[in-house]
Amino acid sequence: MFRYYLKLGTRSLRRNPFLTALMVLILGFGVGTSMTAYTVMHVLGGDPMPHKSSQLFVPQLDNGPLEGYTPGDDPDHQLSYIDTMNLLKDGKGKDRVAIYGLSPTIDSGRADLPPFFEPGLATTASFFRMFDVPFLHGNAWDEAADRDGAFVVVISRELSERLYGDTDPTGRSLRIDDRDYRVSGVIDHWRPVPKFYRILGGGGAISDAEDLFVPFRNAIAREWNNNGWTNCSGGRNEPGFAGFLKAECNWIQYWVELPDAAAVAEYRDYLSAYFAEQKKLGRMPRPENFALRNLREWLAFNEVVDSDTRLQTWIAFGFLLVCLVNVIGLLLAKFTARGGEIGVRRALGATRMEIVRQYLVETVVIGAIGGVVGLGLSYFGLAIVDKYGLGEAGIARMDVPLLAATVALAVVSAVLAGLLPTWRAAQVMPAMQLKSQ
């Protein structure tokens, strides 16, 4: 009977194309709007490294002064240079990454390409393996280069194409802030969303990955200032960059890989011991205060999905509800107008359930078409969000589960909207209808 009802449903919808189009559009708008908002929230709230997110941790240490201290405050989001170097040196955890932002000048030496600033990162070789960065050519620098602060660079595919076209630049020289760097590798398209590894000072959770990566120690040796967020407490005892490095300034993002619960517990003990040790050395005046958050906790802590985004999503689903109420009204009108047909069918042997099935199938057809329209409108909405909201093309994209969810939402919405009209249709008194025909 399903095919029969499907045939009847499509025929009924064709009979009144204006009403059908109105219902489909209302449903499509509701679904499109809500799925656009949901997709943005989903993208922002997604797990960029689902296979590893429970193993990647950000340690936070409270090195602030006693003045202004409030118990329960969270430690700063970033670490000082002193703590970073200590943690790197102690080598706890399976792997460790230190990151800070740069904006050096690149000189291609080409007349047609004047020198330009390029956003980059000073980091450790472990960055590439910890975050599964894909390489198009070559590879990351080695541990020795890390240790020595070698003049090596990894560049993005986009920068490579800009500088060298389609050729493999591995081994070639690239002039950065008047010094030559050897290109050790080119990373392929890589754009984790959200940009979890550098939420602070890196252009936000929805921004491009950097185009240039140099060894951490090299950047320090070259006294490259942080191009990002820096939070200092207390004064400096020495002037210049050397003084900055010794100051209680937090500007380095630090990550540690801890493969299991035992490693996490061990690392907490280590941080506690480290805190106590630094206290003895005259630092960390506040009571012991440190945190260790895994990747997902880190995203939540930084409110990557902020309350505005959540509110927008709720409002969008509220709009869908309003749309559904409208569709209910239209379906009621449509089904009421078909009381005569319902009466005839009941007289000819249709049970109430058969009437319910017939009309529900019709609402499913409306829902399916509404879903397709909703998909189109979602794509349109996401394009607008990309262009004017997030500022980055192609970030707010639907994956297959979201596509399926859009159509399913439309169908479920249509069925929900159809429940009351269908129930009313099934309650039609055939005798009354037949006499009034």
Next chain:
Amino acid sequence: MLQMRKLSKVYRTHLIETHALRGFDIHVREGEFVAVTGPSGSGKTTFLNIAGLLEEFTDGEYLIDGVPVRGLDDNARSRLRNEKIGFIFQGFNMIPDLNLFDNVDVPLRYRGFKAPERKARIEHALERVGLASRMKHYPAELSGGQQQRVAIARALAGDPRLLLADEPTGNLDSAMARGVMELLEEINAQGTTIVMVTHDPELAQRAQRNVHIIDGQVSDLEHVTPLARVAARGAEAAVA
């Protein structure tokens, strides 16, 4: 085939109570052609609706083909209606966006017949009413008489034992009405029990038996022939 004993039907609103049928007794035997007459508002249609299981009754007993219908749920009533009863309405009640084939197909779908059997039954039913060549036409393309023939084909397609007709010629001119009546007589001759509500004494006269309803009760003219009843009415009027 159809038996009602002390049957009553009361319509209630919060203000008034209307007795559409009261102490209604009737027994229609297998193969009979019964005409039901009576003035407007006498309860003819209510009787037919209850007979066709389209309405519940308030009290009494109703057996169709020996099966008591009181207390049957919607599924059982719908099945009985689908298998044993065919309907013909004054207004034809075609489904306008289905062609003749699909209109006749409706009760067969609910009966659960497979496609080949449905096709055979539809073609046979439409042939029987002389419209086999127009099965792809839509109701709006037919005259009233032809639409009523399709309604008869639809009613007959499932081989019902009982055919309930509510003013089947009420919307037809006399020539078409005659044709439909002849068709009903032919169907009855082939064994189908027919109960026909009509205002038309001439049509009622052609039935084997007449039942007259007044104020929701079967009058004592049940076994009188229609012409005699007309005469009797005249005599009653003269006495009054």
